[in-house]
Amino acid sequence: MRSHHPHQSGRQSRPAVRALVLALTVVAAMLPWTGAAQAHGTVINPATRAYQCWQNWGHRHMDPALQTQDPMCYRAFQANPDTMWNWMSQLRDGLGGQYQARTPDGQLCSNALSRNDALNQPGAWKATTVSRNFTLQFYDQASHGADFFRVYLTRQGFNPNTQRVGWGNIDLITQTGRYAPTQNISFNVSTSGRSGQHVLFVIWKASHMDQTYMWCSDINIV
Template sequence: MVAAPLVVALIALLMTLVPGRPASAHGALVDPASRTYACYLDGLSPSGEIDPQNPACAAAVGISGTQPLFDWYGVLRSDGAGRTRGYIPDGQLCSGGSEKYAGFDLARDDWPAQELEAGGDVEFNFAAWVPHPGSFRLYITRQGYDPTKPLSWDDLDAAPFLTADPQPPLTDGGYRLQGTLPEGRTGQHVIYTVWERSDSTETFYGCSDVFLGDDETPPPPPPEPADCSAAIELDNSWPGGFQATVTITNEGDRKMHDWAVQWTVPEGTTVSDGWNGTYMQAGQTVMVHAADWNSSLEPGESASSGFTGTSGAEPPVFTDISCS
């Protein structure tokens, strides 16, 4: 895939139009999956209930409950200010030192893991539940790392193998980071992600478990999220303004939670009001997240949300529509 230019900064979040979801940044790696996201996918049943099958995920739920899986994008410290060693205690790296996610600090060798190639080029996908300007640092464990012992800062390379400062533009609901994994690593490892906001002290932390090299018994890849489709219908337009409806449909065979739709608007277009969802805009990219009351969709079920805005284009055309 083509690398997104790392020299382009994300335009600051314009506004949150509908109350109900905190107007703060949220996100985590989904490829390779963070522990919280991997366990969220592992635990999803066709009924939409959370019932982890992976032993490590089940153990984490036994300690922390199921809410951290629904909040897989929220491993954060509001006063982090980008701090790492000396701030997040050893043994608590994967939870970011947050008691809510303490179950994901368990020292185990059976977390869901993705197979990658040491020395290979990788596109890391960090899902931005709420986008904000900032920077990324990705670290990896040293050769000889023992997953059955609590993860410490000494287990990680001192310097990140990938830095994106500023972070790349938002694409299809995520930040795509292009990097090369260090060579000379085999077996089980942890990729540790730090997302530092530049507009506040809020900082996100996360562990992604991976297998490097030619492991004889590589784990299966993480399950794919539920399939979906999305469309936007222009309901009305007038000189300088418009009203439209966005509709998302669950095309998969299991229940969806916390859906989101992203699209591109013409230059100079601003979304000014919205309902039945939480809207945000960064430049020409607009996203809507589910409201609390319509966040779950059964297979075949749809949800709609409306919005109005101003635009020099008449009628405005919405492109690059994607959902998750």
């Protein structure tokens, strides 16, 4: 009976292992994003539409309950799973400050990215309950820092269940100054007397290059 020698077997398999590792490396390089190397950030409280989908359903995206308990996230996931998985990277380069001119009405929540158009759809998005004065929390894994944040809020009477967000139905309520590179940033926001269901729209101008992020967070102001 032939004996089996682990060391001998290992020597014989090394070329095959090296070939497999090389193949996996090539495949990984071809993926749209690969973890921290392409990671950026988002508003985590009140959670953006994409972030709350990932936070609540990312670990159980195949659960049938997704369709019935959170139909907006279900529709977004069906339209493009990347909307949920790539919640950190809703960015455009080179806008040169022309945010309104280069972001059409009805496309604000996706930052005019066609792959994320499901985020523009009106409907019963899960909302975060906030007071009339609350603290916005932002997380940036890559620690880019900020030239500024601009925070807008829909006007009283806006209905997020039936309306897309456009420039004509939001008001600028907060603009910050610069922030040094860090992963966690927070600042106070006043809702200027509004109440009920609204959409918070945030622009983040990152400091490391002309890179702009835009998101929508659904809120219930009490």
